[in-house]
Amino acid sequence: MPDILPQIPPVALPEVIPSELPQQKFHLGEWVRWFQVPNGDFGRVIGVIYTQQASCIATGLHYLVLLDERSPSREICTCDFAFEDDIKPLDNSSLEGLRGNYV
Template identity: 85%
Template sequence: MRDILPQIPPVAMPEVIPSELPQQKYHLGEWVRWFQVLNGDFGRVIGVIYTQQASCIATGLHYLILLDERSPSRDTCSCDFAFEEDIEPLDKSSLERFQGNHV
């Protein structure tokens, strides 16, 4: 078995922890979709993390999305992280349309 430790990105605490974190735009359980790509994935928010350029290029909130079983990438992965600027909420009619179009 290969040694996987060299593949894990370094983790480091920021030198200065912000006194206030940004307000989340999306909440646990909310349905969202990636809107900037053709046939974007969609799913439910199941986690939120804040990064500050330790092991991620961008500082800010990142949402862990559990992809819907009909989402285009679900065969490849069940979850994905999204930047707040790359997703938008799905209302009930949009969700029904997406679930119907991605069989």
């Protein structure tokens, strides 16, 4: 696997860290996909951070997703951060369907 560190998107630390962090909706190793865009990317959650103003103005949990080899953006991006409201979990049959679409 190529070195992914140079490809990890930038993040901004929050000015004030809350005393309690929100409960995680997704967990490490879980398969997810972006569902609010056509041909959304998909992959596995490999990290979670609490931040503000990542790619959009959104404070909260952001998930670092390692894109699947057959994900549409994989050729230009190995990993991407996803805000919790932009992704949903993938079951095995949905994952197989997505992988089949990009063979």
